[in-house]
Amino acid sequence: xxxxxxxxxxxxxxxxxADQSVPHLAQCDACRRALAELRATITxxxxxxxxxxxxxxxxxxSPLFWDHLSTRVREAVAEQGAHRRxxxxxxxxxxxxxxxxxxxxxxxxxxAVVTLRKPLVPNPIxxxxxxxxxxxxxxxxxxxxxxxxxxxxxxxxxxxxxxSLGWDELREEMAGVSHSGGIDEAxxxxxxxxxxxxxxxxxxxxxxxxxxxxx
Amino acid sequence: xxARWIATTVLALMGFAAPAWAQARASAAPEDVTPxxxxxxxxxxxxxxxxxxxxxxxxxxxxxxxxxxxxxDTRRQTLQQRTRVLNVIRRLLMEAQPDEGMLRxxxxxxxxxxxxxxxxxxxxxxxxxxxxxxRQQAKFRIFEEQMERRKxxxxxxxRARQANRLNRQQQKP
Numbered sequence: 001x002x003x004x005x006x007x008x009x010x011x012x013x014x015x016x017x018a019d020q021s022v023p024h025l026a027q028c029d030a031c032r033r034a035l036a037e038l039r040a041t042i043t044x045x046x047x048x049x050x051x052x053x054x055x056x057x058x059x060x061x062s063p064l065f066w067d068h069l070s071t072r073v074r075e076a077v078a079e080q081g082a083h084r085r086x087x088x089x090x091x092x093x094x095x096x097x098x099x100x101x102x103x104x105x106x107x108x109x110x111x112a113v114v115t116l117r118k119p120l121v122p123n124p125i126x127x128x129x130x131x132x133x134x135x136x137x138x139x140x141x142x143x144x145x146x147x148x149x150x151x152x153x154x155x156x157x158x159x160x161x162x163x164s165l166g167w168d169e170l171r172e173e174m175a176g177v178s179h180s181g182g183i184d185e186a187x188x189x190x191x192x193x194x195x196x197x198x199x200x201x202x203x204x205x206x207x208x209x210x211x212x213x214x215x
Numbered sequence: 216x217x218a219r220w221i222a223t224t225v226l227a228l229m230g231f232a233a234p235a236w237a238q239a240r241a242s243a244a245p246e247d248v249t250p251x252x253x254x255x256x257x258x259x260x261x262x263x264x265x266x267x268x269x270x271x272x273x274x275x276x277x278x279x280x281x282x283x284x285x286x287x288d289t290r291r292q293t294l295q296q297r298t299r300v301l302n303v304i305r306r307l308l309m310e311a312q313p314d315e316g317m318l319r320x321x322x323x324x325x326x327x328x329x330x331x332x333x334x335x336x337x338x339x340x341x342x343x344x345x346x347x348x349x350r351q352q353a354k355f356r357i358f359e360e361q362m363e364r365r366k367x368x369x370x371x372x373x374r375a376r377q378a379n380r381l382n383r384q385q386q387k388p
Binding site for chain 1: 247248249250252253254256257259260263291294298363366367369370372373374376377380
């Protein structure tokens with residue numbers, strides 16, 4: 001068996017366990033000595049300066065002691081902080097730390113520059129209308145008048161034509177949209193006298209040089 | 216050979232003989248003329264105008280005339296057939312209970328006339344383009360548009376002249 005553990009020694013010193021319950025103690029001088037020292041320490045802490053309880057006589061500190069102690073503690077704390085800061089700088093400035101750190105920062109910087117210098121690709125125009133067109137924030141337009149309403153602009157346009165152009169002029173205006181064969185249909189609607197008039201006109205045209213001229 | 220001579224000959228063979236016919240009619244009192252006669256006169260007028268407008272040489276003009284006439288005939292034939300079917304449809308729709316089977320047949324017939332008419336016109340255009348160079352082909356499209364406008368203007372003018380004549384007659388005491 002090995003020497004007594006610190007926990008067992010404390011138990012023995014405080015009397016939680018009896019010395020006889022631990023046979024090793026009778027056989028080992030080192031453990032007996034350690035137990036005796038531990039008991040002496042406990043006695044000093046519990047009864048300092050009391051010889052009746054086995055404590056040693058410890059004089060009271062000087063009245064200035066506490067002020068000095070306080071000052072020294074503040075200075076020590078301040079000095080330790082300075083040391084800590086100095087140690088931090090020293091730790092970071094060590095080549096094993098500084099070089100990889102510098103390399104990492106450089107790599108990040110290069111990556112950022114490359115990314116920012118990448119040519120801008122214009123966003124493709126979406127096939128569907130942008131949602132902004134459907135936004136409720138846009139002012140809503142007044143609803144259109146139903147087709148054929150009294151103030152329908154299309155009707156106003158027709159009315160303008162009706163007042164400024166005669167029927168024949170209107171037909172002429174619409175000539176551009178007439179389909180092929182439209183003239184044949186127009187001829188059918190002519191009265192006998194109008195057809196005779198058209199016949200005369202055609203005869204005049206056909207005896208003259210080209211009425212269209214060179215195109 | 217003179218181009219105008221060619222035109223006169225071709226038109227005479229086609230039944231127009233426009234200049235001679237026109238000169239003969241100019242001195243005579245106008246008689247009643249049917250829409251079909253007026254339509255043939257319009258065709259003759261277009262044929263005569265084409266030579267100068269397209270700057271066709273004699274050889275081109277001789278080959279161009281029957282092809283142009285074929286295009287005009289194709290259009291007129293399609294229009295006549297179409298008008299006939301439309302009249303049938305109009306008559307059917309005037310009935311209280313139109314025969315749906317007949318309506319369906321008429322619509323199908325109309326579709327067939329349109330399809331055949333477009334194909335015939337396309338063939339006629341191809342025939343015309345074969346005798347024209349590129350600029351003349353382009354001019355021919357413009358020429359057709361101008362002719363349609365010119366014909367419409369003449370119809371309008373005929374209406375206006377007759378209206379003026381009636382007004383003058385009414386104003387006379």
